[in-house]
Amino acid sequence: MIGAVRERTLTPVSEADLSRMLRIRHFEKALLRLFEQGRLNGTTHTCLGQEHVPVAVSALLSPDDHVFSNHRGHGHFLARYDEPHALLAEITGREGALCNGVGGSQHIYHERFLSTGVQGESLPVAVGVALRHRRTGDGIACAYIGDGTWGEGSVYEALNMAQLWGAPLLVVVEHNRIAQSTPTEAQLAGSIAGRCAGFGVRHERVESVDVNVVRGALAPLVEYVRREKRPAVFEASVHRAGPHSKGDDTRTAAELAEAAAGDWYAHYTRDFPAQVAALEEIERAFVDAAVENVLARPLSEWS
Amino acid sequence: MRVAEHLNRSLHTLMENDPSVHLLGEDVSDPYGGAFKITKGLSDRFGPRVMSTPLSEGGIVGVGAGLALAGDRAIVEIMFGDFATLAFDQLVNFAAKSTTMYGRRVDVPLIVRLPTGGRRGYGPTHSQSLQKHFIGVPGLSVYEMSPFHDAGRLFTEIFDSGRPAVFFEDKVLYTKPMLSGGDGLHTFEVRDGWAVIRAERDTEHVLLAPGGLTDRALAALRDLLLEDEIACTLLVPARLHPLDVTPVADVLAAARRVHVAEDGTAGGTWGAEVARLLHERLWGRLTAPITHISAPDSIIPTAAHLEARCTVQPADIRRAINT
Structure with a gap:
């Protein structure tokens, strides 16, 4: 069991990082609001509480790198690409959508970013892509998964092959302590570190909501994957501050309070209230305008 | 020429003519050359483009799909067609769906070869013909080797189509002559x-x-x-x-x-x-x-x-x- 995230004082945060974290936060909140209003079709999985992880990761990636994302992937995309309108158009099925509205929230393929909705499915695919990177020497594959994903056999097949064949594959685990409604201790025996050790795969874990601390812990690992052409697993301890999808949170009040206390947002508003307030106003307005803009567009077309 | 040898020669020619073709499978490397010897001589000739893999049918089909997405062409051999069930997710939910689910045409040049069928006494888990389970999967083609068809042309046709395919090869057919x-x-x-x-x-x-x-x-x-x-x-x-x-x-x-x-x-x-x-x-x-x-x-x-x-x-x- 990973302990609660506790940070006494955060390190100073760049405007770019904080802005992006806040943009993702307001993007996700806007989606939940649209659902409540009955203006969004289907389902979505927001990354509330986890936004700082992809913001920390993305700065360490190059455009040549491939990113594999999962069902909870809006933050992964928004941290890498400055294209929130296109993502929102995808989720709402409007003109300008990344994938013409066919893929929706969890099936995005844009440049070198690909997400898919089956747990663990992307890891063997990422190994294949990483093997090509190994051959051409031009990048790495980075795959985001959750702690729940470790129940899938494909994860182990992928780690085994990646280690055997020297695939430059970075696996970023957003360990949010819960798989839909099942607490991690009820679905994961042993530890992720122990499982990585079994394959001889390098593993690092960070327990911090500080985007600089997360990035600082990850940087040597990314460098290792790039230089040594080996796989590595980076486990970031986070709290899922929102529901699994929408309105399906069965956690107790105490558990929700703990998740809220572990949310990076609470820490940043406490330590940098003026900076957060100023940037938040900008990002909130930006997202609101984006929602208005995208929802006014014609429906997407697919041929 | 027997069908097994024809398949083997077709793979040699394919890999010789197209350096983007990679082949993966369990025990496919020399000197073993695959359980049915269809891949004999390939690893000696093409080195790292031919990979003997762990026992991970789902995993290796996923790796093949990854190579295909990234710009290569991949052939995955599954030792017995029955084991394709272990790769069903990668085939149906990933390789096949990826050709259309991202809203535009995405090429996935991937061939999964499946030695198939009974009449060799291998028993219930090594003899079944699973073709029907792959019929009607959006984005997936189903092929079967015959003694009349040139396998190399079929492999090229599949790759050029951009759609992944399962390619069934009857295990008794391997021992029969090509016909014309x-x-x-x-x-x-x-x-x-x-x-x-x-x-x-x-x-x-x-x-x-x-x-x-x-x-x-x-x-x-x-x-x-x-x-x-x-x-x-x-x-x-x-x-x-x-x-x-x-x-x-x-x-x-x-x-x-x-x-x-x-x-x-x-x-x-x-x-x-x-x-x-x-x-x-x-x-x-x-x-x-x-x-x-x-x-x-x-x-x-x-x-x-x-x-x-x-x-x-x-x-x-x-x-x-x-x-």
């Missing part, structure tokens, strides 16, 4: 992905069967012609799904009785899909409903006398056609 010209009674003609085997033009009876049934279908055709005085044309498609019957429309137009044979077990089969498609086209011209010949709804036993009961035999085909 004719057998003294019938002429063998290949046109646009179909083999047309017939003793005369415009026969009343037409039998459709995948390549793995060729030896048994030919035996039945000979008996029908010589002993029952029934001329039947055999049609063997290389691509089972999607099935395009246009190239053999003339043969079908002349038919009054159509029969479909396959090695899959009864129920929800490829043959049923073919019958549906042909009933729509030929209704009114046929003098009887389309006949369906398949293995019974059963696992494939190991002992030879039991296995024979649960696999399609020449006599089953002959009986279905002459009654």
Whole structure:
């Protein structure tokens, strides 16, 4: 069991990082609001509480790198690409959508970013892509998964092959302590570190909501994957501050309070209230305008 | 040349002509060269482009899909077709869906080779014909090797299509010779992905069967012609799904009785899909409903006398056609 995230004082945060974290936060909140209003079709999985992880990761990636994302992937995309309108158009099925509205929230393929909705499915695919990177020497594959994903056999097949064949594959685990409604201790025996050790795969874990601390812990690992052409697993301890999808949170009040206390947002508003307030106003307005803009567009077309 | 050797030579030529082709599978490297020796000599020649893998059918199909997405072309050998079930997610939910689910055409040049079928005594988990489980999967093509078709051309056709494919190879067919010209009674003609085997033009009876049934279908055709005085044309498609019957429309137009044979077990089969498609086209011209010949709804036993009961035999085909 990973302990609660506790940070006494955060390190100073760049405007770019904080802005992006806040943009993702307001993007996700806007989606939940649209659902409540009955203006969004289907389902979505927001990354509330986890936004700082992809913001920390993305700065360490190059455009040549491939990113594999999962069902909870809006933050992964928004941290890498400055294209929130296109993502929102995808989720709402409007003109300008990344994938013409066919893929929706969890099936995005844009440049070198690909997400898919089956747990663990992307890891063997990422190994294949990483093997090509190994051959051409031009990048790495980075795959985001959750702690729940470790129940899938494909994860182990992928780690085994990646280690055997020297695939430059970075696996970023957003360990949010819960798989839909099942607490991690009820679905994961042993530890992720122990499982990585079994394959001889390098593993690092960070327990911090500080985007600089997360990035600082990850940087040597990314460098290792790039230089040594080996796989590595980076486990970031986070709290899922929102529901699994929408309105399906069965956690107790105490558990929700703990998740809220572990949310990076609470820490940043406490330590940098003026900076957060100023940037938040900008990002909130930006997202609101984006929602208005995208929802006014014609429906997407697919041929 | 035997079919196994033809497949092997086709892979050699393919990898020689196209450096983007990679091949993965369990025990495919030399000196072993695969459980059925189809990949012999490839690793010695093409080095790291040929990879012997861990026992991870799902994983290696995913790796193949990843290579294909990133710009390579991948062939994955699964040692026994039965084990394709372990790769069902990667094939159905990833490789096949990826061709369209991102809202635009995405090429996934991936071939999953599946040694298949019974009649070798390997028992229930190493003998089944799983074609029917892959029929009608959006984005996925289903091919089957025949002794009439050039495997290299089929592999190239699949890669050029951009769609992933499962490629079934009957394990007994491996030991049979490639066929061309004719057998003294019938002429063998290949046109646009179909083999047309017939003793005369415009026969009343037409039998459709995948390549793995060729030896048994030919035996039945000979008996029908010589002993029952029934001329039947055999049609063997290389691509089972999607099935395009246009190239053999003339043969079908002349038919009054159509029969479909396959090695899959009864129920929800490829043959049923073919019958549906042909009933729509030929209704009114046929003098009887389309006949369906398949293995019974059963696992494939190991002992030879039991296995024979649960696999399609020449006599089953002959009986279905002459009654």
